[in-house]
Amino acid sequence: MKNTENVERAADIVREALNLMRKYSVPMHPVNYAVWHAYASGDNLELRNAIDRYMLQHLTLDEAATEVLYRRHVIGNSADPALLQRMSERMSSALGQAVESAARAGDQTAAYGSSLSRFQDGLAGQALPGLEEILATTRQMQAAIQALQRQLGDSRQEIGQLRDELERVRQENLTDTLTGLPNRRAFEQRLAACMTLAASAGMNSHAPCLLMLDIDHFKRVNDSYGHGTGDQVLCTVAAALQAGTPDNALAARIGGEEFVMLLPAMQLQGARLVAEQLRQKIATLRTPARSKTGAELQVQVTVSIGLTSLQRGETGRQFIERADQALYQSKHGGRDRITVRMG
Numbered sequence: 656m657k658n659t660e661n662v663e664r665a666a667d668i669v670r671e672a673l674n675l676m677r678k679y680s681v682p683m684h685p686v687n688y689a690v691w692h693a694y695a696s697g698d699n700l701e702l703r704n705a706i707d708r709y710m711l712q713h714l715t716l717d718e719a720a721t722e723v724l725y726r727r728h729v730i731g732n733s734a735d736p737a738l739l740q741r742m743s744e745r746m747s748s749a750l751g752q753a754v755e756s757a758a759r760a761g762d763q764t765a766a767y768g769s770s771l772s773r774f775q776d777g778l779a780g781q782a783l784p785g786l787e788e789i790l791a792t793t794r795q796m797q798a799a800i801q802a803l804q805r806q807l808g809d810s811r812q813e814i815g816q817l818r819d820e821l822e823r824v825r826q827e828n829l830t831d832t833l834t835g836l837p838n839r840r841a842f843e844q845r846l847a848a849c850m851t852l853a854a855s856a857g858m859n860s861h862a863p864c865l866l867m868l869d870i871d872h873f874k875r876v877n878d879s880y881g882h883g884t885g886d887q888v889l890c891t892v893a894a895a896l897q898a899g900t901p902d903n904a905l906a907a908r909i910g911g912e913e914f915v916m917l918l919p920a921m922q923l924q925g926a927r928l929v930a931e932q933l934r935q936k937i938a939t940l941r942t943p944a945r946s947k948t949g950a951e952l953q954v955q956v957t958v959s960i961g962l963t964s965l966q967r968g969e970t971g972r973q974f975i976e977r978a979d980q981a982l983y984q985s986k987h988g989g990r991d992r993i994t995v996r997m998g
């Protein structure tokens with residue numbers, strides 16, 4: 656029942672969005688549709704108010720203005736990947752239903768038309784009042800349904816493009832632009848999922864470990880070789896982190912020169928091994944750079960790491976804080992080392 660209601664609601668939103676776009680003569684393309692779908696859903700109050708203001712002032716919501724609304728209110732504020740995914744799923748499901756209904760209606764009308772024709776043939780030339788008219792109306796219905804099917808086919812293509820666009824935006828929202836690693840948001844999402852799993856499946860075998868990693872004296876890299884080289888170093892470390900991430904684990908850049916690795920269902924001993932391999936590997940890497948006098952050189956960095964595992968009953972925040980404290984200890988203990996902290 657609930658599912659049916661969801662589908663009906665989704666279909667209503669799609670219909671409402673399409674009606675509004677027709678009413679205001681908005682061209683059908685992914686960005687416009689995303690804005691009007693968000694408006695029709697009512698989930699995005701700021702966007703709704705912004706569009707209502709336009710309408711009240713009789714201003715034209717042209718492509719440029721729509722693009723601004725899209726960036727500010729659809730991607731910008733509500734850059735919630737889950738919301739984007741829900742939106743995309745709603746549209747696909749509503750459209751899928753509409754296409755199916757139209758196909759069913761088309762088949763039924765065709766079948767009805769054929770039976771009428773057979774019936775007429777069976778009459779062997781006898782005239783039956785009204786039959787010609789019914790047949791003509793049936794043919795008109797068939798033609799209208801075929802036209803609707805074509806329109807739905809076009810919409811399906813447009814919504815397919817929109818879904819790809821939403822998926823791209825969703826991925827962008829979960830990715831750090833400099834290094835290509837998952838970002839803080841992606842990490843938080845995975846951590847929440849990991850904690851739910853640990854809580855429901857029993858902590859002992861499913862407790863995750865968290866490794867927090869920070870480049871040592873990174874400010875000096877920027878100061879000595881420039882921000883561009885600093886960025887290159889971040890990419891070098893990120894690539895090492897990605898390469899050293901076991902299956903199922905997630906490495907992310909969560910701040911300037913701060914990275915994490917979330918290791919689901921892993922014993923502390925195994926996580927320590929992963930951290931140690933990472934620390935050693937990063938110390939061997941070199942990033943090409945130029946000195947202030949233009950000489951070619953290689954930049955080498957070390958990392959400090961804090962490691963902990965999730966304790967029974969604690970929150971994600973407490974888990975992260977303990978990893979952070981362990982990292983702090985590594986920094987104060989002389990850097991280029993790993994500190995394991997429990998409780």
Ligand SMILES: Nc1nc2c(ncn2[C@@H]2O[C@H](COP(=O)(O)OP(=O)(O)OP(=O)(O)O)[C@@H](O)[C@H]2O)c(=O)[nH]1
Binds near residue numbers: 873875882884910
């Ligand atoms: N190149 C570059 N630098 C960044 C970026 N984000 C943050 N930073 C720099 O990272 C540096 C971090 O410095 P601190 O946290 O003070 O670290 P530190 O004192 O050099 O080193 P530790 O004490 O070992 O942590 C600052 O200079 C920031 O400007 C970035 O995206 N690119």
